[in-house]
Amino acid sequence: MSPRPIPLFKVFLPPREALAGPLLDTLYGGQITEGPKAAEFEHRFGAAIGNANVLGFYCGTAALHVALLLAGVQPGDEVVSTAMTAEPTNMAIAQAGARVAWADVDPVNGNLSAEGIAAAITPATKAIMVVHYGGIPAALDAIHAVAARHGLPVIEDCAHALGARYGGKPLGSHSPFVMFSFQAIKHMTTVDGGALAVSDPALLPKGRRLRWFGIDRALPRLEAEVAEVGWKYHMNDVTAQIGLVQLDHIEPVIARHRDNGRWFDRELAGIPGIEPARWDAKAEPSYWFYTLFADDRDGLMRRLNERGIAASLIHRRNDEHPLFAAARHALPGLDAFHARVLHIPCGWWVDDEDRERIAATIREGW
Numbered sequence: 001m002s003p004r005p006i007p008l009f010k011v012f013l014p015p016r017e018a019l020a021g022p023l024l025d026t027l028y029g030g031q032i033t034e035g036p037k038a039a040e041f042e043h044r045f046g047a048a049i050g051n052a053n054v055l056g057f058y059c060g061t062a063a064l065h066v067a068l069l070l071a072g073v074q075p076g077d078e079v080v081s082t083a084m085t086a087e088p089t090n091m092a093i094a095q096a097g098a099r100v101a102w103a104d105v106d107p108v109n110g111n112l113s114a115e116g117i118a119a120a121i122t123p124a125t126k127a128i129m130v131v132h133y134g135g136i137p138a139a140l141d142a143i144h145a146v147a148a149r150h151g152l153p154v155i156e157d158c159a160h161a162l163g164a165r166y167g168g169k170p171l172g173s174h175s176p177f178v179m180f181s182f183q184a185i186k187h188m189t190t191v192d193g194g195a196l197a198v199s200d201p202a203l204l205p206k207g208r209r210l211r212w213f214g215i216d217r218a219l220p221r222l223e224a225e226v227a228e229v230g231w232k233y234h235m236n237d238v239t240a241q242i243g244l245v246q247l248d249h250i251e252p253v254i255a256r257h258r259d260n261g262r263w264f265d266r267e268l269a270g271i272p273g274i275e276p277a278r279w280d281a282k283a284e285p286s287y288w289f290y291t292l293f294a295d296d297r298d299g300l301m302r303r304l305n306e307r308g309i310a311a312s313l314i315h316r317r318n319d320e321h322p323l324f325a326a327a328r329h330a331l332p333g334l335d336a337f338h339a340r341v342l343h344i345p346c347g348w349w350v351d352d353e354d355r356e357r358i359a360a361t362i363r364e365g366w
């Protein structure tokens with residue numbers, strides 16, 4: 001009998017008996033689009049990340065787009081970003097009409113390095129987009145020092161990093177703009193959804209207008225004047241209700257990602273032929289997936305896949321896409337990362353037996 005497959009990603013939803021009642025109540029409650037549930041979700045999610053200034057969104061990409069606009073990014077500006085991410089990070093920059101300027105990554109974890117960012121800044125730069133790749137926090141202290149030197153806002157893409165901490169604090173309040181995604185396979189899903197946490201509460205009214213056609217919904221509809229382009233990016237009460245129930249259940253889910261990650265850190269260290277990723281001393285990852293490096297990465301990937309263990313590179317380097325062709329330039333740190341990196345399952349669905357099986361397969365060699 002072939003062994004039980006271990007996927008790289010799995011949707012977590014609260015138990016049916018916990019979700020079904022509140023969800024049906026909201027669905028048939030007369031208000032299904034943005035209303036009290038969306039507001040309650042913003043409030044409770046803000047408490048969870050330690051930042052009260054939260055806006056809910058239809059998806060994380062929408063939250064990133066609005067973050068860029070609130071940061072003052074305009075068509076023709078440059079945003080320093082990473083090519084080692086899911087496409088939405090950089091698509092949001094394109095949606096804002098700006099150009100990506102690739103900064104190089106630290107080859108030990110795939111996150112932008114402060115040195116890489118400093119080298120990519122030009123007079124046209126208006127913001128710095130930082131992704132905590134795979135749930136490993138980037139070196140925020142060093143990055144903020146570069147940003148401060150140039151007077152640039154940092155936008156954190158925390159799509160992979162809910163529950164990660166830096167300097168003892170949950171990600172969510174370290175930078176002027178912090179985005180989360182609640183897409184299906186993230187640590188916490190609302191089916192689709194996103195949030196933007198900002199450090200300056202004075203930006204919230206504009207953020208609310210940008211996510212709803214430029215209209216101030218606090219005013220009577222016939223009194224609201226539209227003076228800017230806005231989008232239909234709001235979170236609705238149905239997905240917010242899913243998020244509210246998720247918040248009651250998600251802590252042990254994220255704790256299991258962390259526990260599995262730390263277990264792999266210990267168990268995989270010292271196995272000849274592989275190295276786990278490394279990070280800043282202040283970072284505490286939330287291990288959306290586990291990142292390791294191997295000289296014969298393709299051989300290891302094949303062996304794991306043969307044994308039913310999903311292992312892959314997950315994302316294509318974004319600098320290969322024709323859309324970003326004009327930004328291409330040498331990125332030796334990314335080349336080094338990309339040549340040896342492999343991601344393996346680490347999430348809440350990986351039980352003790354599964355992780356032993358993964359470690360044993362790697363120990364056997366390939």
Ligand SMILES: Cc1ncc(COP(=O)(O)O)c(C=O)c1O
Pocket residue numbers: 059060061062085086088089131157159160180181182183192193194
């Ligand atoms: C790194 C990263 N940024 C942004 C996003 C966009 O999030 P969403 O799908 O919620 O728009 C995703 C995932 O989809 C992602 O992996």
